[in-house]
Amino acid sequence: MIHKDFSLRENGHLSRYLVFSRQEWAQLRNNTPLTLSQESVQSLCSLNDPISLQEVEHIYLPLSRLLQLNVAAVQKLYTFTLCQIAFRDPSSYFTRFANLSTEQAIATARSIWQEINSPNLRQNILPSRERANLILSKGKENTIQPVKLPKL
Numbered sequence: 001m002i003h004k005d006f007s008l009r010e011n012g013h014l015s016r017y018l019v020f021s022r023q024e025w026a027q028l029r030n031n032t033p034l035t036l037s038q039e040s041v042q043s044l045c046s047l048n049d050p051i052s053l054q055e056v057e058h059i060y061l062p063l064s065r066l067l068q069l070n071v072a073a074v075q076k077l078y079t080f081t082l083c084q085i086a087f088r089d090p091s092s093y094f095t096r097f098a099n100l101s102t103e104q105a106i107a108t109a110r111s112i113w114q115e116i117n118s119p120n121l122r123q124n125i126l127p128s129r130e131r132a133n134l135i136l137s138k139g140k141e142n143t144i145q146p147v148k149l150p151k152l
Helices: 022-027 038-044 053-088 093-097 102-131
Strands: 135-138 144-148
Touching: 022 053, 038 053, 053 093
Parallel strands: none
Antiparallel strands: 135 144
16 A cells, blocks of 8 residues: 655645656556557557557556546545435435435335336337437446437
């Protein structure tokens, strides 16, 4: 684990940046898998911007991991903030769900789907989908599977 001094100074002034050596930065990869081959890296190179598999491993994998951690943190913060706002406001519709256990929340979500969302989908959305400008279909765990864009 790398520990950095957040009061680090550059030229006598407090710095906004943490400075990592190449070796320290490479350690941030933290077992992020390298899924590229040397041939794949070579096909991505341009004439004036050579890159090696080692450069990918030491620089770009830690950067990729940092971006993944950043996205995950922002998503958690957004979810937490949304829940705090929705559940604390007594006038919010969602206040009634604030004290549900996980099992109760899942049962409530399934009930809402069966009684409200599924009938709405069948009665109102599916019949009009051919007029849609874009159709996003969700698969397992709400991942977008096919994206359908009408032909011109």
